[in-house]
Amino acid sequence: MARKVNVGAMVAHDVFKLDTSPMQVVQIPLEQLIVNEHNFFTVEDVQELADDITLNGLYSPLTVCAAGEGKYRIVAGHRRRKALELLGRKDAPCIVKTYDGEDSEMVALIQSNLTSRELTYYEKMQAVVLLEKALRSMKERGVELPGRLRDHLAEQVSESASAVHRMQYIHKNLSPALLDALRREQIGESVADELAHSPKKVQEEFEQRLARGETVRTQDVKAARDKPTVSDGVVDAFLLRHIAKGHEAALYRVLHDRQRMAAIQLIPEIKSALHFYGYQGFTSEGVWFDLNGSGLEVKKPFQGKLSWSQIVQRLRGMVESGKIAPPADEPAPEAQALRQLDEQMQQAVAELPQVNGNGHVCVTGLNPYGVCGSAQCCGQPYACCMACPEPCNIHCGYLPKPQPAPVWHPYPDEKPEEGQTVLTLSRNNYNRGNYAAYVYRAGGWYLPEFPDDGLMTVDVRWWSAELPPEEGSK
Structure with missing residues (x-):
């Protein structure tokens, strides 16, 4: 017949004593006290505890159980034993208990740490996992636990049931290397949760980042998880075949002419070039994709998502690499x-x-x-x-004097002479080409009207060398 128990009393060890004699405190040599192999709680940094023992004495004895050959296995008191050893003590006061199973001993070990110290997130997660295993083992032995097991776990670790579920999910789905990073507090709870919800390839990527000493944030994990987990070549080939095909000329004009603009600014023009109106379904090759208002989602031949900004960036890379070329009958x-x-x-x-x-x-x-x-x-x-050959004070300023048809030089591959005023072709966010006269000095472009303090921020691509340097220029 199953035994009904009070979980709190059970974890307090009361139901596991096979002997009914009063508990007695005995002095046991430290060399006979061995570490419990199931203990996962940190036992470092005991100097503060040792100092407190020196001033105030030991508040409570250790809890141990017989391990055979004159040895005793510690159930509660690993840090106290280490502190006593640090102080040069030879023995420790102990209460020797007997448990009716390994699961009972595990519950006692966990509970003693839950109530006596502040735990890290990893330690609390491990407590949930091992406590669940021990309680399930007890149920199989006939110990009846009323209610949901998760509620009992939540009560023991002083967390909500949803927080316990999160710990269980992280422990189950996070790679061993990332679990170790959580243990060493290289990553926190939120990052661990994001990584646990990420595929194996993404987890491997962040294992490498952590190995290089990088700091990992939740937004980094989300960004990596949302990008396709296949090679760039596969993604580009898919975009070329199923998105850009038939629109290469329009895409080239938009992306080549506005390559300095932010990707998000180009989204409306890219949609226009693609005649975008949204599409979802299968192509003749059986490829499934959904091109919608938020971007592109593909489920075959690979699984991945691209936002419209990411689509623009990838198409721009294809233009720069020549995969999307200008029409044969149209010069660049x-x-x-x-x-x-x-x-x-x-x-x-x-x-x-x-x-x-x-x-x-x-x-x-x-x-x-x-x-x-x-x-x-x-x-x-x-x-x-x-x-006009006549000098005057209303000269437009673009060209200081009449010139023959100019010879154009690419910048910065070829540079004007120091102090030379030249006609330039530059780029900006609004015009395809912007022409202006500037003085070239010390690697910068200056207004002819203010050759000393008129430094301009311009993206010069070409310049004409027909104008001679000004007299007295530096």
Whole structure:
């Protein structure tokens, strides 16, 4: 017939005494007290305990059980034994108990530590796991535990049932190396939980990070878990075949022309280039994917998720590597812009207009608004200051003096002379190409009007070397 027990009394060892004689404290030599092989609690840093024993004496005796050959196995008091040894004591006061099974002894060992010290998360988790194992063993021996086992565990470790469930999940699903990292407090409870919910490959990645001494945060684990767990080549091949196919020209124009823009800013343009309206289903090859408002989810041939920002980054990498190339009949945007600028400048020099009216369009396109303000206010019969040989105080500033069709040099592969004023082609977040005249000095670009303190932050890609250095430049 099953025995009904009070769990609290059971853990307090009362139901496990086979002898009914009063408990007696006996002095046992320290050399006869052996460590319990099931003890997982930390026994380091006992100096403070030793100091307290020196001042106030030992508050309670150790609890032990006979281990044969004159030895006694410690059930409660591993730190006390070590502190006494540190103090040079030869023996320790002990209460010798007898337990009716290994599971009963395990419960006693765990409970004595739960009530006498502050535990780490790892120690509390181990207590839950081993206490559960011991209580299940007792149930098999006929000890009846009313109610849910998890509720009993929660009561013993002073945690909620959900917290106990979390500990059980972490212990079951975390790799041995990461469990050891939790024990050594390299990672905390939240990181351990995120890793326990991650696939084996992600856990292996963070084992390596921890081995290199890196600090791991929960957001790092989430980011690694959300990215595809297959090679970049497989992901790129999938995007090329099932996402980018048929849209290469449009994707190239968007990504090549705006390669400096943040990925999130490019999302609307990428969606437009893909004619995105959302798709879910199987392709003719049996590949399942879902391209929706939040990104891309694939379940075959690999399992993974990509946000729209990640899609943009991967497509941008394909453009840079040449996997997404410009159409054969269309030159690259930079080459096209430079060719157009050359043609317009040659026209400005060779074909002088007969009239100069208000609102005249700047033939070089140097004005950001397409209208040359200098030409509107000037009485000379030229469309642009580029073609005018006369010095004046309303010169547009883009070109200090008339020049022939320029020769363009890539920057920074080729650099102007120190102090030289040149026409530059640069990039920004708003224009495909931005043309301006700058003075090159000490590796930086300065406004001609302020050659000493007019340092500009510009992304120069090309420059024309037709303008000579200014006299007296440094």
